[in-house]
Amino acid sequence: MRVEQRPEHVREILLATDQATIWAALRDSQSLKRCFDGNIELCEMTSPESGVLQMGKEGSTESTQSKVSVKLSDDNEKTRLTFTVTDAADQRMADDFFAAFARDLSERASSGFQPSQQGVIWAIMFGVLILAVVLTL
Numbered sequence: 001m002r003v004e005q006r007p008e009h010v011r012e013i014l015l016a017t018d019q020a021t022i023w024a025a026l027r028d029s030q031s032l033k034r035c036f037d038g039n040i041e042l043c044e045m046t047s048p049e050s051g052v053l054q055m056g057k058e059g060s061t062e063s064t065q066s067k068v069s070v071k072l073s074d075d076n077e078k079t080r081l082t083f084t085v086t087d088a089a090d091q092r093m094a095d096d097f098f099a100a101f102a103r104d105l106s107e108r109a110s111s112g113f114q115p116s117q118q119g120v121i122w123a124i125m126f127g128v129l130i131l132a133v134v135l136t137l
Contacts, residue, residue: 008084008085008086009084009085009086009087009088009090009091010082010083010084011082011083011084011091011094011095011098012080012081012082012083013080013081013083013098013102014075014078014079014080014081015078015079015080015081015102015105016077016078016106016109017078017079017105017106017109018077018079019048019072019073019074019079020048021105021109022072022079022081022105023047023048023072025101025104025105025108026042026051026053026070027042027045029041031101031104032053032101034100034104035097035100035101035103035104036055036097036100037057038055038056038057038058039054039055039056039057040053040054040055040056040097041053041054042070048072049071049072049073050069050070050071050072051069051070052067052068052069052070053067053068053070053083053094053097054066054067055067055068055090055093055094055097057093064089064090064093066085066087066090066093066094067085067086067090068083068084068085068090068094068097069083069084069085070082070083071083071084081098083098
């Protein structure tokens, strides 16, 4: 019996966004769901540099599960996102996800909203609600 090693498929994307914002988007389930039609989750995290995305799609005849290694690194004022799959069949799913992810980050950046601001917005809204309740007493 001969064991064949499968080649790893590596892709890199250079994003004009800081590493913290990209890491926040990778950890945000809503951000991931906007970019992928199926189940997706970041696990095996080494914050804020790397992790593994578990991606799954269910089709009419079969279920597809993929693991994609993700690594972030600073590149001047940009972030280099490197992703690796071990199976060529998973490459298209990963390529499609990261193309949508890059578009989503770009659109959100141009609208002035960053994923890392989400907690701050909720805290402000909660503070305003508490203030309104106190003032009505």
